Amino acid sequence: MTILKTTTLQSDPVERQAVPDPTPMKASDMVRFRQVNKRFGETVVLRDLDLDVAPAEKVAVIGPSGSGKTTILRLLMTLEQPDSGTIEVDGEHLWHKANKRGELIPADEKHLRTMRTHLGMVFQHFNLFPHMSVLRNIIEPLVRVRGMSREEAATRGRTLLDMVGLAEKECAYPGRLSGGQQQRVAIARALAMEPKVMLFDEVTSALDPELVGEVLSVLRELAQQTDMTMIFVTHEMRFAREVADRVVMFDQGQIVEQGPPCEIFKDPTSPRTRAFLKAVLEH
Amino acid sequence: MSWSWEFTWEILPELAKAALVTIEATLLGSVLAMVIGLVVALLRRSHSRLVRGATIAVTEFIRRTPLLVQLYFVFFALPAYGVTLSPLVAGVLTLGFHYGTYTAEVYRAGIDSVPRGQWEAAKALNLPRRRIWSMVVLPQAIPAVIPALGNYVIGMFKETPLLSGIAVIELLNQAKLISSETYIFLEPITLVGVFFLLLSYPSAILIRRAEARISRR
Amino acid sequence: MDAVLNGLPHLFRGAQVTVEITILAAILGAAMAFPMGVLRLSKRRLVRTLAGAYVEFFRGTSALVQLFWLFFVLPLAGIKLDPMTAGVLALGLNIGAYGAEVVRGAVQSVPHGQVEAAIALNMTEMQRMRRVVIPQALVAMLPPLGNLAIELLKLTSLVSLITLHDITFNAQTLRESVGHTTEIFAAVLLMYFVLASAISVGMRALERRVGRWREAPLDRSRAALRQLADTMGGVPA
Ligand SMILES: Nc1ncnc2c1ncn2[C@@H]1O[C@H](COP(=O)(O)OP(=O)(O)OP(=O)(O)O)[C@@H](O)[C@H]1O
Numbered sequence: 001m002t003i004l005k006t007t008t009l010q011s012d013p014v015e016r017q018a019v020p021d022p023t024p025m026k027a028s029d030m031v032r033f034r035q036v037n038k039r040f041g042e043t044v045v046l047r048d049l050d051l052d053v054a055p056a057e058k059v060a061v062i063g064p065s066g067s068g069k070t071t072i073l074r075l076l077m078t079l080e081q082p083d084s085g086t087i088e089v090d091g092e093h094l095w096h097k098a099n100k101r102g103e104l105i106p107a108d109e110k111h112l113r114t115m116r117t118h119l120g121m122v123f124q125h126f127n128l129f130p131h132m133s134v135l136r137n138i139i140e141p142l143v144r145v146r147g148m149s150r151e152e153a154a155t156r157g158r159t160l161l162d163m164v165g166l167a168e169k170e171c172a173y174p175g176r177l178s179g180g181q182q183q184r185v186a187i188a189r190a191l192a193m194e195p196k197v198m199l200f201d202e203v204t205s206a207l208d209p210e211l212v213g214e215v216l217s218v219l220r221e222l223a224q225q226t227d228m229t230m231i232f233v234t235h236e237m238r239f240a241r242e243v244a245d246r247v248v249m250f251d252q253g254q255i256v257e258q259g260p261p262c263e264i265f266k267d268p269t270s271p272r273t274r275a276f277l278k279a280v281l282e283h
Numbered sequence: 284m285s286w287s288w289e290f291t292w293e294i295l296p297e298l299a300k301a302a303l304v305t306i307e308a309t310l311l312g313s314v315l316a317m318v319i320g321l322v323v324a325l326l327r328r329s330h331s332r333l334v335r336g337a338t339i340a341v342t343e344f345i346r347r348t349p350l351l352v353q354l355y356f357v358f359f360a361l362p363a364y365g366v367t368l369s370p371l372v373a374g375v376l377t378l379g380f381h382y383g384t385y386t387a388e389v390y391r392a393g394i395d396s397v398p399r400g401q402w403e404a405a406k407a408l409n410l411p412r413r414r415i416w417s418m419v420v421l422p423q424a425i426p427a428v429i430p431a432l433g434n435y436v437i438g439m440f441k442e443t444p445l446l447s448g449i450a451v452i453e454l455l456n457q458a459k460l461i462s463s464e465t466y467i468f469l470e471p472i473t474l475v476g477v478f479f480l481l482l483s484y485p486s487a488i489l490i491r492r493a494e495a496r497i498s499r500r
Numbered sequence: 501m502d503a504v505l506n507g508l509p510h511l512f513r514g515a516q517v518t519v520e521i522t523i524l525a526a527i528l529g530a531a532m533a534f535p536m537g538v539l540r541l542s543k544r545r546l547v548r549t550l551a552g553a554y555v556e557f558f559r560g561t562s563a564l565v566q567l568f569w570l571f572f573v574l575p576l577a578g579i580k581l582d583p584m585t586a587g588v589l590a591l592g593l594n595i596g597a598y599g600a601e602v603v604r605g606a607v608q609s610v611p612h613g614q615v616e617a618a619i620a621l622n623m624t625e626m627q628r629m630r631r632v633v634i635p636q637a638l639v640a641m642l643p644p645l646g647n648l649a650i651e652l653l654k655l656t657s658l659v660s661l662i663t664l665h666d667i668t669f670n671a672q673t674l675r676e677s678v679g680h681t682t683e684i685f686a687a688v689l690l691m692y693f694v695l696a697s698a699i700s701v702g703m704r705a706l707e708r709r710v711g712r713w714r715e716a717p718l719d720r721s722r723a724a725l726r727q728l729a730d731t732m733g734g735v736p737a
């Protein structure tokens with residue numbers, strides 16, 4: 001895939017007019033970013049980000065490499081801490097909690113653990129546990145984290161493996177599986193924890209081209225069947241068009257424009273979206 | 284327990300003298316270990332299976348037996364065959380051979396890290412084997428392993444008190460002799476500990492510097 | 501020659517002591533190495549520094565000096581240790597410091613994505629270590645730990661200097677009573693070599709067991725066993 005060159009914020013002023021006003025607070029939002037800033041040293045990765053995702057909504061995040069897409073997911077998964085701003089998941093603050101006087105104070109590990117039960121993530125490089133069989137990859141967190149009995153966990157694990165078409169691989173170690181198979185196991189593993197929000201970070205971009213299809217078809221089916229909230233960071237434009245309720249075009253740490261896939265893909269308003277889509281689709 | 288500064292000053296010069304012997308034994312032993320290690324590493328690459336097998340057997344035997352017992356063996360057993368070594372020479376030889384089996388592994392890693400392409404290029408130029416080693420492989424392998432070799436020098440500094448086992452006059456031996464005369468252990472043994480720290484920390488820092496320098500290249 | 505053969509039981513009694521100290525010190529060493537190695541990577545500066553101080557102290561000075569300190573100097577402070585205790589403490593703490601470095605390196609070699617996946621599955625910090633990082637790090641740390649176990653065996657010869665009757669000590673007393681220096685020390689070297697080789701063989705077997713998941717495809721019977729164990733609940737990692 002062609003990847004647009006990363007430009008720094010200073011060199012290219014942000015096109016504010018393309019960004020819609022932050023939507024007014026709705027009580028029902030599942031995910032809500034407010035004025036979130038994140039930088040790594042000198043690099044400003046997210047700048048005053050506002051982003052809302054409704055329950056059961058499927059959002060596809062697209063944009064050039066280095067624009068901060070992964071960072072959004074990592075902030076949500078508590079793998080990275082925001083420098084400022086707030087993030088809410090299902091109406092509760094993720095990185096903060098209110099003290100007795102109602103002021104927001106930084107969250108402790110206990111609060112983060114509670115919040116993580118709402119979230120699940122599938123990684124670009126699968127990150128299966130190589131020392132556990134496929135089935136144990138799914139069972140282990142269920143038993144250790146959810147306190148489920150082994151039998152119950154195994155039953156659920158098998159059901160999910162069946163769903164991703166890998167029922168017969170339950171005893172194999174991840175090292176024996178193809179990338180596409182590993183990624184399907186990783187999807188099953190995350191689903192088993194029954195999060196309210198699932199995060200997918202370019203789950204097909206580490207795969208050989210011929211293996212992309214099997215993973216996307218699992219995801220497509222999943223997106224159609226569940227009312228789980230899903231955020232996909234993806235470079236697969238066709239997949240985004242088919243699956244997403246909304247496409248968010250991201251560049252240089254800000255939302256450039258967003259809307260239903262038909263609008264964004266057919267008739268983008270921002271020149272940057274147009275340039276990005278042209279580069280990606282031409283490829 | 285009371286610390287006697289008077290006694291400390293009294294024994295300090297003797298300990299300092301012994302420290303010099305330690306440095307001497309360690310430096311000579313290190314040099315020997317570096318040479319033996321390289322020889323062993325080369326013998327392990329020999330074309331003859333017999334040479335390779337014998338090298339492995341001998342080095343494994345040396346690596347799997349204690350330095351102290353080896354010292355006893357060299358010092359007490361060899362004289363029966365008419366080989367009487369001065370304690371310092373016996374110490375240096377044993378240290379050199381013992382650590383030579385360790386440095387051999389370091390050299391081996393260095394030699395293995397020379398890319399295959401280098402060998403192939405040298406062979407394509409029709410260089411004789413000896414020249415491939417001396418002109419192509421070793422000049423690349425050895426600089427890469429200098430920091431690791433340095434760590435063994437520090438390790439040897441710490442082992443030299445063992446030489447006391449065969450009465451080389453050196454640090455700990457001195458402390459022990461003084462102690463048995465006076466039945467006071469605190470000062471000499473503390474001083475020996477401090478000496479070791481003083482000896483090994485600067486060398487550790489030097490090696491870290493060298494390491495940083497080499498990795499920057 | 502007879503004198504030497506008659507002396508063998510004496511040497512074997514010494515070997516028992518050597519084995520005993522090696523095992524006890526190895527247990528102490530492991531009990532130090534694992535927590536200290538992990539704590540050196542702690543987020544808390546103080547914890548990191550303390551664990552680092554332990555490692556640097558015991559690696560920075562010689563095992564013999566530490567042994568003599570415990571045996572000869574501590575009594576001056578009113579703490580009297582018998583030779584066995586002093587030997588096990590000094591050697592265990594010493595080898596534990598080296599082991600901590602091995603553990604640290606192995607833990608660091610586990611890809612960070614593994615920890616992130618464990619966080620995403622909401623495992624506690626303890627579970628991440630115990631269930632995800634350590635089992636993978638184990639494969640990397642076993643070969644160097646095996647070497648350390650052999651180093652420990654060799655170090656135990658030092659306890660002869662604080663009057664423990666190990667192989668080396670008994671060799672000296674035998675030599676003083678019957679002579680035959682060459683034969684006696686040859687026998688002693690051989691005994692250490694055999695013990696060290698036993699450690700080496702044992703560690704290899706352990707490496708194969710622990711690293712099974714990295715091996716060639718599972719054969720069917722083992723896979724079936726695993727499946728059974730998985731569903732019944734009790735397989736070790
Ligand atoms: N841990 C980190 N330390 C320093 N810089 C980082 C770190 N993580 C991300 N960055 C930088 O932040 C910027 C945004 O990274 P991010 O991974 O969010 O981009 P992305 O949109 O996901 O890109 P891609 O499409 O290549 O995955 C990049 O410039 C990246 O180099």
Ligand SMILES: [Mg+2]
Nearest residue numbers: 069070071202
């Ligand atoms: Mg990314």
